[in-house]
Amino acid sequence: MKLRAYTVDKMSFMLNKQFRAEPGQKVQIKPIFNREITKVNAQRFVNTVSVSLTNIEQDTPFYLDVQIYGVFDVEDWEDPQTNKFVIKNATDVLYPYLRTIVTTLTANGHVPPYVLPMANVDAIFH
Template sequence: MDVLQFNGYRVENMSYQRNDQYRQTSKQIIFSPEISSDIEKNGNNISVSLTVVVGALDKTETPFQATCSLVGSFVYHPEEDKANIGLNTLVQKNAVAILYPYIRAIISMLTNSSNEFPGFNLPTINVSDALAQQNN
């Protein structure tokens, strides 16, 4: 049995919106995805929400905004935590890392389906580090 058991996820929101304010130029489009998370604990049952927003509708530099929010369901098994990593560390580092690839796939699918702009693939990142940097 795993210390942190992943029981699956559900999509709370996924959306693609064209930015009518976008003005095409020869400059490369640079996206700075915004990542946020929320953790709810109920005993050893944990729900982790992870949201990624790419682009913005209020800027002329980005052609679209794509958003995806997932909620993952986890169970912490303290008896399996032989290294004493602890629930908080496992959830903050591992749970968000487990959910991020699902969001990457959904954002890629949404942006590739626009048929107007090139698709966007979120970079492979250390999600917990990105969240920590964004919160500072």
């Protein structure tokens, strides 16, 4: 498997001006992850991953929506074992980019930087 390119498809950040944290209050942020695989041809596929923090009801200091995609080349895409393996690994490859973008957006938004958790990527992108 080879990453040919990755692209930031969408970045959105909005400060929640109504948010007021009490001293010592821990803010609960619950990101929503999504992954979509699109086959281009027998040797190429696109993996789109996204994270959203857009629930207006959630009392968070900001709302956020980020989507990136990677174009990958792989041999033997049609083999079910290969297919499962490359989808997991392609997501593993893109997740650090997603984490970096989220951290940069929040840091530049004048809120404490939010870093997506280190996680079992396969579990969060189900």
